[in-house]
């Protein structure tokens with residue numbers, strides 16, 4: 080597969096700088112203005128101190144006037160030099176945190192605009208997303224970059240001006256020695272950002288292995304199969320690959336910056352030698368020498384501050400470019416021109432639907448034609464990997480068909496905004512979620528308006544056959560169904576872990592609490608249930624499906640025999656369609672599978 084382009088262009092950096100400026104301004108304009116003023120004052124205070132010191136020294140040595148006023152001003156400047164950076168640090172942190180909050184909120188808002196699944200399945204997007212999340216937490220460093228650039232520029236201008244008064248030639252030499260360092264820092268920052276992006280894939284894989292090793296989900300298998308050391312070795316390999324890339328970058332920095340720093344030190348030494356010999360010849364005063372030393376040190380320090388502020392700021396902006404890219408990413412699905420999803424009156428029709436997950440993937444659906452009439456209970460069966468769950472995802476518009484159409488009362492799903500369409504659907508997914516939340520929340524997430532309505536939650540749980548189990552929990556519906564969080568300081572009871580089948584009932588309850596929806600999708604709703612529970616749940620589902628438009632997927636063919644129509648998905652197409660009786664009479668694939676299952680049960684002596 081082609082390696083994705085991981086360069087960040089100048090346009091992206093400019094866009095990131097603008098976005099960062101807007102973000103900082105919006106998260107507190109007054110505070111930001113105050114910070115800029117204080118930063119400017121903090122940057123100019125050392126220059127004032129250097130000049131005041133020179134004036135005091137010259138007056139003391141030449142006995143040319145009173146120094147009381149100058150001494151007081153010097154003391155005040157000293158106070159500013161000491162105190163302002165502390166206050167600036169505090170305000171910068173405040174602004175950084177506020178901006179981080181706003182950035183995080185916007186990032187997740189943007190994530191919500193990716194209404195389908197395609198974007199989430201793109202590894203490059205996942206890398207970007209993680210860097211974008213990291214960037215949100217590092218907005219304070221952008222503030223530091225802005226502050227450092229401002230203060231570096233001001234103190235550089237001040238000290239350079241002071242040096243220029245004493246020796247224009249020396250000013251030129253100091254500048255000439257410092258500029259390569261500045262340019263090198265900028266170049267290195269760009270390279271560092273590129274390396275960061277390149278190693279993100281290692282970081283994400285390392286995170287994946289560490290999650291496996293530290294989480295509960297894989298703990299049983301890891302112990303039984305004894306694969307802990309194997310996974311740990313893989314995790315460390317990923318870390319090693321990332322470290323190697325970082326080490327190569329560090330070496331490059333070491334040689335570049337080491338050489339340039341040595342050059343700056345040599346220039347400072349030569350300047351000092353010049354100043355001292357000039358003072359001995361009488362062409363510089365003692366105050367001039369002190370001013371010179373302060374100015375050279377000041378210029379070099381300011382250049383250092385400026386270089387690292389610009390470099391770090393640029394590095395942060397380069398990674399902030401990922402944030403901007405995620406926030407501005409186009410939705411993965413067109414939102415549809417309509418402003419409503421009409422209630423289903425006639426039914427759903429899949430018309431010559433072709434689908435593959437990407438151009439590199441094989442076709443999963445190859446021209447599916449299927450009608451789900453309004454009020455009908457339709458069942459979809461097929462072997463593993465036939466594409467049943469894929470078809471469900473298309474119905475919920477997690478993806479659009481690659482070719483063909485799905486029509487909702489004759490309207491193409493592409494023309495219906497996904498959120499409105501999904502509001503009309505309720506579903507139990509094969510890979511349903513188990514939320515580490517309370518039992519009530521696990522049901523109420525299906526219909527947020529029911530979250531605070533215990534009667535509705537109890538009703539849904541009862542219809543899913545989950546009520547008795549929930550009622551028997553230590554805190555009933557308020558029992559946390561997890562053991563990964565502490566519950567509270569006063570309550571010493573622990574959370575409860577449900578069994579697979581019990582979780583499945585909760586998933587069913589979550590879909591049942593979504594009342595009055597037009598389409599009910601049940602993708603393997605009973606695969607983890609014991610025979611008695613399965614029988615009971617299917618009886619309830621049958622009751623619930625009566626007169627409602629629904630699509631049931633099940634490998635247990637006895638569960639689908641009552642459906643108004645049964646469709647068999649094979650080789651990406653509907654190969655058989657009819658009622659249980661007509662399909663049995665046809666004697667093809669469905670009949671063969673049904674008899675196989677039935678024989679399996681009857682074979683028991």
Ligand SMILES: Nc1ncnc2c1ncn2[C@@H]1O[C@H](COP(=O)(O)OP(=O)(O)OP(=O)(O)O)[C@@H](O)[C@H]1O
Nearest residue numbers: 200436440443461462463464465466467468469470
């Ligand atoms: N997100 C995905 N990206 C790429 N391929 C996928 C994705 N999801 C499923 N597939 C592939 O699509 C094909 C159909 O999978 P699907 O889950 O729809 O089958 P299914 O009929 O529901 O199978 P089962 O009975 O095992 O649940 C499989 O070959 C699977 O590997």
